[in-house]
Amino acid sequence: MSTDAxxxxxxxxxxxxxxxGLADMLRGGVIMDVVNPMQAKIAEDAGAVAVxxxxxxxxxxxxxxxxxxxxxxxxxxxxxxxVSIPVMAKARIGHFAEAQILASLDVDYIDESEVLxxxxxxxxxxxxxxxxxxxxxxxxxxxxxxxxxxxxxMIRSKGEAGTGNVVEAVRHLRSIMGDIKKIGVADEVxxxxxxxxxxxxxxxxxxxxxxxxxxxxxxxAGGIATPADASLVMQLGAEAxxxxxxxxxxxxPEIMARAIVEATTHYEDxxxxxxxxxxxxxxxxGLELATxxxxxxxxxx
Amino acid sequence: MGVLALQGDVRExxxxxxxxxxxxxxxxxxxxxxGLSAIVLPGGESTTLSMLLESSRILEPLSAWVNAGRPTLxxxxxxxxxxxxxxxxxxxxxxxxxxxxxVRRNGFGRQRFSFETSVEIPSLGSPMEAVFIRAPRIVDVxxxxxxxxxxxxxxxxxxVCVQKGNIVGCSFHPExxxxxxxxxxxxxxxxCA
Numbered sequence: 001m002s003t004d005a006x007x008x009x010x011x012x013x014x015x016x017x018x019x020x021g022l023a024d025m026l027r028g029g030v031i032m033d034v035v036n037p038m039q040a041k042i043a044e045d046a047g048a049v050a051v052x053x054x055x056x057x058x059x060x061x062x063x064x065x066x067x068x069x070x071x072x073x074x075x076x077x078x079x080x081x082x083v084s085i086p087v088m089a090k091a092r093i094g095h096f097a098e099a100q101i102l103a104s105l106d107v108d109y110i111d112e113s114e115v116l117x118x119x120x121x122x123x124x125x126x127x128x129x130x131x132x133x134x135x136x137x138x139x140x141x142x143x144x145x146x147x148x149x150x151x152x153x154m155i156r157s158k159g160e161a162g163t164g165n166v167v168e169a170v171r172h173l174r175s176i177m178g179d180i181k182k183i184g185v186a187d188e189v190x191x192x193x194x195x196x197x198x199x200x201x202x203x204x205x206x207x208x209x210x211x212x213x214x215x216x217x218x219x220x221a222g223g224i225a226t227p228a229d230a231s232l233v234m235q236l237g238a239e240a241x242x243x244x245x246x247x248x249x250x251x252x253p254e255i256m257a258r259a260i261v262e263a264t265t266h267y268e269d270x271x272x273x274x275x276x277x278x279x280x281x282x283x284x285x286g287l288e289l290a291t292x293x294x295x296x297x298x299x300x301x
Numbered sequence: 302m303g304v305l306a307l308q309g310d311v312r313e314x315x316x317x318x319x320x321x322x323x324x325x326x327x328x329x330x331x332x333x334x335x336g337l338s339a340i341v342l343p344g345g346e347s348t349t350l351s352m353l354l355e356s357s358r359i360l361e362p363l364s365a366w367v368n369a370g371r372p373t374l375x376x377x378x379x380x381x382x383x384x385x386x387x388x389x390x391x392x393x394x395x396x397x398x399x400x401x402x403x404v405r406r407n408g409f410g411r412q413r414f415s416f417e418t419s420v421e422i423p424s425l426g427s428p429m430e431a432v433f434i435r436a437p438r439i440v441d442v443x444x445x446x447x448x449x450x451x452x453x454x455x456x457x458x459x460x461v462c463v464q465k466g467n468i469v470g471c472s473f474h475p476e477x478x479x480x481x482x483x484x485x486x487x488x489x490x491x492x493c494a
Contacts, residue, residue, distance in 0.1 A: 026345075106411045
């Protein structure tokens with residue numbers, strides 16, 4: 001990328017419109033977890049709309065245990081140099097110092113992520129303080145709205161990262177989309193009760209009642225491992241997919257990546273999804289939820 | 302009118318077109334181009350869109366559409382696809398060459414430098430609110446392509462909205478504001494075409 005950036009005579013950066021706007025541009029796309037520049041290139045070649053730079057994909061974090069932290073800045077900078085698409089990176093929940101470091105590296109989106117070990121058991125990052133936009137995970141509508149009230153500009157349903165099992169992603173999506181529908185038919189008095197029940201700001205509940213959708217783009221993450229999974233979550237109302245371990249833990253990452261990209265675009269056309277699902281080799285092995293020692297989705301409040 | 306609906310901010314363009322009274326078709330298959338009076342190429346990721354155009358078999362009919370000079374609006378990634386030259390792109394990136402311009406992808410820098418400002422588009426009246434998101438820069442405009450709008454920068458005025466025949470491109474996102482003058486312009490072009 002050329003560095004001789006031109007400066008407009010008057011401009012405002014970091015506005016809500018600019019921050020949510022980048023999430024709008026990613027709609028219908030696939031954001032892929034990558035751990036090195038080579039994987040980032042494979043992701044870009046396959047048509048990813050963005051990459052998430054991290055040191056270990058969630059399934060390895062699960063296997064290795066220990067404290068999972070922000071990635072080495074050098075690795076993030078190398079990935080930024082390798083691709084022209086947006087580069088995201090993860091900070092621990094509540095760890096605003098990690099977020100400050102990522103912002104100083106000019107990452108395009110910061111994921112305040114439950115996949116890393118939380119740094120604060122009560123508070124999430126005050127995301128209004130940053131010019132760089134944030135994405136946060138949510139298991140239900142209340143959690144999504146609390147994150148939005150803290151300044152998140154994109155929500156992803158959490159699912160259960162690193163499992164290759166889509167069941168939790170489906171549960172979280174259905175919960176969020178279901179409550180949005182119910183609020184859409186609630187009368188004005190009931191909105192107060194919804195705000196109380198969801199522990200969410202009344203203004204955001206009222207906005208949902210008016211528009212029938214979340215105030216920010218709603219993507220899906222955590223367990224997508226096949227093109228069919230991508231089609232499923234898109235049909236359930238997700239606007240884009242995050243795929244973590246599902247690509248680089250499959251037997252043919254290049255082919256799997258591209259197949260998931262095409263299935264995300266043509267999610268409602270089963271003949272396309274069937275075509276791209278053919279001859280993919282093995283998907284990641286995946287885990288049964290009952291066998292998990294740590295439920296990442298339970299992190300965050 | 303159609304909005305290319307493979308990836309990107311399709312919904313905002315469809316809403317803007319509906320506000321100016323247009324019936325919208327979301328285009329994901331080549332046969333959906335038939336019978337349209339105009340097409341919008343939305344914002345999104347131009348490398349992704351390029352790959353999806355090809356795999357969805359829309360690239361060829363869309364190239365023919367643009368070559369024939371039929372009414373087209375491209376914003377941000379859409380502008381990149383309409384350019385005759387792309388800097389900092391991928392070598393295999395689709396190039397429709399509907400506008401005689403050279404664009405530099407992400408020429409204003411990464412997301413932290415994305416901004417809002419106002420731009421001058423004299424033919425459309427008063428200044429227009431404009432949202433630039435990891436926007437491309439128009440670094441060269443060839444003869445035959447008209448500059449409709451400029452942005453004042455520290456290095457002088459710079460083209461941000463251009464037109465060649467029935468084809469219009471913006472480096473910003475008129476679909477993210479309530480100002481529908483650019484979409485109305487496309488409607489007017491399609492009416493005369």
